[in-house]
Amino acid sequence: MITKARFLMPSAWLRPMTLLGMLAVFQACTTTTIDEFRQGATGISSEDSVVILGRTPVSPNDADPSQFVECVGERMASGDNAINVIPEQQFVDAMFPWFEPRMAPKRNEDLQLMMAQPMVTDIMSGLGVRYIVWLDGQTERTNEMGQLSCGLGTGGGGCVGFVTWEDDSSFEARVWDISSATEVGTISADAVGQTYIPAIVIPIPLIARVEANACSSLADQLKQFVQGD
Amino acid sequence: MSNCTVSVNHAVPAAVLAQSRRTAKPVFSLCRLQPLLVSLMVLLTLASCAARTVNVEGSYPRPNIPAIPLVLGVYYGEGLTDFVYTELTDSGEEEYLVTSGDTHEVLFNTVLPAMFERVVVLDSLEAAAAQGVDAVFIPRINEFQLGMPQKTRLDSYEVWVRYNMRLTGVDGSYIADWVMTAYGKATASSFSTAERGINDAAVAALRDLASNFSLGFTGVPDVNDWLQRRSSQ
Structure with missing residues (x-):
């Protein structure tokens, strides 16, 4: 009797689980919107490099986009039409103290003032920097709902419940052309996705990879933008 | 550090003393070990309190x-x-x-x-x-x-x-x-x-x-x- 019950149980709950899983996979997808605003012509040679910089936090409440910056840089430096990307820390150290959090140029006018310094232009030329991309933004988690309970007994363990939340990644990339010390465009990426974790004995996490999708979409668009396509 | 007080009692329990009168050998080894154990405990306690x-x-x-x-x-x-x-x-x-x-x-x-x-x-x-x-x-x-x-x-x-x-x-x-x-x-x-x-x-x-x-x-x-x-x- 017990053996029979054990044998029948998986197939009994597998069917609804499969349906639930398929439904959740379908709903766990991410929607990414990319907006591009071009202000000037672009183009890049094989000797030129791009620097991706994040707005480093200068107060406790500021978001730290360093992981996103790394992700965008890695994506731009790989694949088809890969671009030379100078690592953020290497660039900031070489340019010290001009790109430290409190000193970094925030507006086009600040960039022009900074580029008027012969030492700054010399280092930029030495590094082969053609474009600086300023990244700003964050991922916010909202609409967290549900409850998941897990237990462990002598006969085994398991989880029951359902939790869900929404992630919203909103990032903006401002592209500065160093050769003309002007802003040549802005690209924004907005990705939204709902994560579901249903659990009937085993939790099935259906994670919406919101920030990863925002990163890849923004990096691909930036690559095209600086190449002038 | 100042609030971390450590009290050490070196007194040998009465049960251990009573046993030592009956059988000398096992109590001898316990008595030898006790200061070591106490010292170890003191050191551990002090280490956990130190900044x-x-x-x-x-x-x-x-x-x-x-x-x-x-x-x-x-x-x-x-x-x-x-x-x-x-x-x-x-x-x-x-x-x-x-x-x-x-x-x-x-x-x-x-x-x-x-x-x-x-x-x-x-x-x-x-x-x-x-x-x-x-x-x-x-x-x-x-x-x-x-x-x-x-x-x-x-x-x-x-x-x-x-x-x-x-x-x-x-x-x-x-x-x-x-x-x-x-x-x-x-x-x-x-x-x-x-x-x-x-x-x-x-x-x-x-x-x-x-x-x-x-x-x-x-x-x-x-x-x-x-x-x-x-x-x-």
């Missing part, structure tokens, strides 16, 4: 700025080299001792030679005249604050430092006296230990100071006035 010391260490890039044509004397005195910040627990016990005198010297010894034509590190303020310097710079730490993730509920270690910067003539006369603040943050989840997090947040704060100081030095009103008076002479 952990973080001696901030870091390297700092040389600033890329044009040098001011001045010979500057710098004096690392009290309030900088001997400054120790003590972080207390909620119950008032010492938790961390943060020392940053050495790393401040490393920082200024990297930054100042890039900012000035020549820099002389002075052993005392009286030695300034003999060294032929134009002015003497005396940095001091006024206040140090530490933000720990478990207290701020943020995923980061944070360090705030307030400095008093003083620039005097060779004879100790006033040139400028101003306050500077520095802030550094390090993401908590990136570090395996709190000591590493505190260190990196402090190094970030020192970089912040270095950038602000090197680019803002000539913008300090009294320093600017003094430089203009010198250039017009």
Whole structure:
């Protein structure tokens, strides 16, 4: 009797689980919107490099986009039409103290003032920097709902419940052309996705990879933008 | 540390004594072991109470700025080299001792030679005249604050430092006296230990100071006035 019950149980709950899983996979997808605003012509040679910089936090409440910056840089430096990307820390150290959090140029006018310094232009030329991309933004988690309970007994363990939340990644990339010390465009990426974790004995996490999708979409668009396509 | 009291009772339990009268051999070994065990317990208890010391260490890039044509004397005195910040627990016990005198010297010894034509590190303020310097710079730490993730509920270690910067003539006369603040943050989840997090947040704060100081030095009103008076002479 017990053996029979054990044998029948998986197939009994597998069917609804499969349906639930398929439904959740379908709903766990991410929607990414990319907006591009071009202000000037672009183009890049094989000797030129791009620097991706994040707005480093200068107060406790500021978001730290360093992981996103790394992700965008890695994506731009790989694949088809890969671009030379100078690592953020290497660039900031070489340019010290001009790109430290409190000193970094925030507006086009600040960039022009900074580029008027012969030492700054010399280092930029030495590094082969053609474009600086300023990244700003964050991922916010909202609409967290549900409850998941897990237990462990002598006969085994398991989880029951359902939790869900929404992630919203909103990032903006401002592209500065160093050769003309002007802003040549802005690209924004907005990705939204709902994560579901249903659990009937085993939790099935259906994670919406919101920030990863925002990163890849923004990096691909930036690559095209600086190449002038 | 002061609230951590350790009481040690060396008395041998009565049951053990009674047993020792009946069988000598096993009690002999227990008696031999007891002081060792007690000492071990005391050491363990004291170790768990002791505050952990973080001696901030870091390297700092040389600033890329044009040098001011001045010979500057710098004096690392009290309030900088001997400054120790003590972080207390909620119950008032010492938790961390943060020392940053050495790393401040490393920082200024990297930054100042890039900012000035020549820099002389002075052993005392009286030695300034003999060294032929134009002015003497005396940095001091006024206040140090530490933000720990478990207290701020943020995923980061944070360090705030307030400095008093003083620039005097060779004879100790006033040139400028101003306050500077520095802030550094390090993401908590990136570090395996709190000591590493505190260190990196402090190094970030020192970089912040270095950038602000090197680019803002000539913008300090009294320093600017003094430089203009010198250039017009």
